[in-house]
Amino acid sequence: MKAYFIVSVQAGDPAKRALYDGYIQKVRPVVERHGGKYLVRTERIGYLSAHWQPDRLIVVEFPDREALGRCFASDEYREIMHLREGSVQADAVIVDGI
16 A cells, blocks of 8 residues: 655754755755655745745655665665655655555
8 A cells, every 4th residue: 555755844943054955965866766756845835824824835755664774774874864764854644645
């Protein structure tokens, strides 16, 4: 069953934007090597809630939860994750497809 990684991003400190931009350039090939396919990656968001207004929303489809888990547990991902952690506030969920 397909698994979806959904993350909302708050930009945070503008001075750290270059770190996040570096992360974005490096993470896509890692995700794709593990079978991930970007379905949504946008800053064009229509807000329906006053309490949840991320700056960016990302949805990545993986073949299954195992592939998703291997991606984010991989050495190549762990080498770059500090770029995201040090630059933005991100909230993520993993959900199964139907």
